[in-house]
Amino acid sequence: MQDSFEALTTVSLVTQAKDRIxxxxxxxxxxxxxxxxxxxxxxxxxxxxGPVREAARLLEQRGLLISLARRGxxxxxxxxxxxxxxxxxxxxxxxxxxxxxxxxxxxxxxxALRKQHGRIVASAQRGREPELIxxxxxxxxxxxxxxxxxxxxxxxxxxxxxxxxILSVLGVADPGRPVEVQALLLEALAAxxxxxxxxxxxRIVRQARDEVMEHYRxxxxxESAA
Amino acid sequence: MQDSFEALTTVSLVTQAKDRIxxxxxxxxxxxxxxxxxxxxxxxxxxxxGPVREAARLLEQRGLLISLARRGxxxxxxxxxxxxxxxxxxxxxxxxxxxxxxxxxxxxxxxALRKQHGRIVASAQRGREPELIxxxxxxxxxxxxxxxxxxxxxxxxxxxxxxxxILSVLGVADPGRPVEVQALLLEALAAxxxxxxxxxxxRIVRQARDEVMEHYRxxxxxESAA
DNA sequence: GGACTGCAAACTGTTGACAGTCAGGCTGTA
DNA sequence: TACAGCCTGACTGTCAACAGTTTGCAGTCC
Numbered sequence: 001m002q003d004s005f006e007a008l009t010t011v012s013l014v015t016q017a018k019d020r021i022x023x024x025x026x027x028x029x030x031x032x033x034x035x036x037x038x039x040x041x042x043x044x045x046x047x048x049x050g051p052v053r054e055a056a057r058l059l060e061q062r063g064l065l066i067s068l069a070r071r072g073x074x075x076x077x078x079x080x081x082x083x084x085x086x087x088x089x090x091x092x093x094x095x096x097x098x099x100x101x102x103x104x105x106x107x108x109x110x111x112a113l114r115k116q117h118g119r120i121v122a123s124a125q126r127g128r129e130p131e132l133i134x135x136x137x138x139x140x141x142x143x144x145x146x147x148x149x150x151x152x153x154x155x156x157x158x159x160x161x162x163x164x165x166i167l168s169v170l171g172v173a174d175p176g177r178p179v180e181v182q183a184l185l186l187e188a189l190a191a192x193x194x195x196x197x198x199x200x201x202x203r204i205v206r207q208a209r210d211e212v213m214e215h216y217r218x219x220x221x222x223e224s225a226a
Numbered sequence: 227m228q229d230s231f232e233a234l235t236t237v238s239l240v241t242q243a244k245d246r247i248x249x250x251x252x253x254x255x256x257x258x259x260x261x262x263x264x265x266x267x268x269x270x271x272x273x274x275x276g277p278v279r280e281a282a283r284l285l286e287q288r289g290l291l292i293s294l295a296r297r298g299x300x301x302x303x304x305x306x307x308x309x310x311x312x313x314x315x316x317x318x319x320x321x322x323x324x325x326x327x328x329x330x331x332x333x334x335x336x337x338a339l340r341k342q343h344g345r346i347v348a349s350a351q352r353g354r355e356p357e358l359i360x361x362x363x364x365x366x367x368x369x370x371x372x373x374x375x376x377x378x379x380x381x382x383x384x385x386x387x388x389x390x391x392i393l394s395v396l397g398v399a400d401p402g403r404p405v406e407v408q409a410l411l412l413e414a415l416a417a418x419x420x421x422x423x424x425x426x427x428x429r430i431v432r433q434a435r436d437e438v439m440e441h442y443r444x445x446x447x448x449e450s451a452a
Numbered sequence: 453g454g455a456c457t458g459c460a461a462a463c464t465g466t467t468g469a470c471a472g473t474c475a476g477g478c479t480g481t482a
Numbered sequence: 483t484a485c486a487g488c489c490t491g492a493c494t495g496t497c498a499a500c501a502g503t504t505t506g507c508a509g510t511c512c
Contacts, residue, residue, distance in 0.1 A: 058283050085377040
């Protein structure tokens with residue numbers, strides 16, 4: 001049932017530019033350290049530099065770009081320490097989210113998680129990596145959403161973008177053996193066992209971190225040798 | 227020892243404009259719901275609208291401003307739920323920080339906290355409210371800093387700005403009886419008792435939240451009556 | 453008197469232009 | 483050949499202007 005007169009929307013050029021740049025960063029088309037030439041991007045998008053600059057400023061505040069005076073915007077490079085910090089933050093957010101979810105979510109919400117998990121399993125079986133990653137992210141995001149705390153969700157989304165960027169740059173295809181470990185988390189959630197769920201979540205995030213860090217170290221050692 | 231030739235810095239107009247707007251929001255000069263007229267601010271700062279817009283975008287990403295299409299930027303209004311969400315986030319950040327600090331910080335770092343706490347006590351005795359709030363924020367920030375996680379610090383800073391804004395708008399002068407409760411936290415930190423410190427931190431944040439929420443409800447009931 | 457239309461001022465979204473800065477190649481010199 | 487200085491093209495930071503939209507107000511009709 002479409003409302004013939006539902007509100008018109010126009011997406012501002014700033015928003016569109018932001019989404020495009022974000023996408024390019026997420027999929028690794030723009031690599032860490034790479035310079036963003038305002039004029040070139042504006043030209044490719046068919047707009048002027050103003051909106052591009054504003055979009056870049058948004059991403060600067062998110063920490064995805066850094067701006068060097070009179071030299072413009074660059075895609076942020078991350079070092080091992082920053083990846084670890086990010087995962088520590090993620091752990092603290094997601095553990096809080098899972099606790100809150102157990103405390104506040106209704107059964108329907110928890111049931112919906114089962115569906116999400118099914119999608120993870122299906123993607124894993126089909127062996128389609130990008131789909132798998134998206135399914136995992138969606139699963140974790142749903143947990144945050146069940147916390148009912150909009151702030152946690154927003155923060156999770158920011159973190160997820162950075163995680164995806166890191167995975168794509170490092171070429172990590174399979175972050176953790178998710179099917180089994182997330183099944184344990186799911187069980188704890190269904191049982192509304194807060195302590196166990198928190199423990200499982202901690203384990204998941206740390207395992208993901210360790211795996212990513214291993215990739216990072218491997219990559220880093222070969223690069224510094226080259 | 228000043229280096230005669232330390233690097234020159236020029237603060238971009240964007241940064242300066244951002245700081246000014248931020249300050250105005252923090253001290254409550256710009257009130258929630260108020261519109262930001264680009265031209266007016268640009269005129270007062272003696273610059274053009276471009277940098278003002280970029281500064282506003284930065285603050286939009288932080289959640290302090292919201293932009294409505296073709297209507298410009300407005301200072302965000304917060305509702306009770308959002309305040310509670312914010313404090314829940316703050317709790318989860320600061321508890322993680324205090325745990326990490328105990329795990330990683332050296333004795334010198336923990337000792338420095340004692341000094342910070344002294345400043346809180348002094349401010350409280352002198353009865354200077356804004357100074358007291360700043361001292362408390364500084365104390366909590368130091369704990370985040372001791373976690374060694376840059377991510378947590380950045381996030382704390384963002385949260386602190388919003389907390390200050392809320393306190394100033396609601397006219398909350400004395401968030402918690404800080405001298406005593408923070409002394410307990412300090413003790414637990416000195417003893418490197420992670421569990422106790424986490425418990426005390428939780429208590430502090432929740433108490434602050436409850437107090438702020440009470441102010442909010444009082445304010446809200448009188449306003450809706452008026 | 454109340455609701456609706458039409459108008460004018462104010463403001464945003466976007467653009468194009470200009471001045472100043474940066475980076476790299478080139479030239480001349482020792 | 484090595485190096486210092488110059489020069490040029492490219493790019494950023496900032497501004498002023500224009501088109502289109504919103505908002506408040508005056509006028510008009512029922």
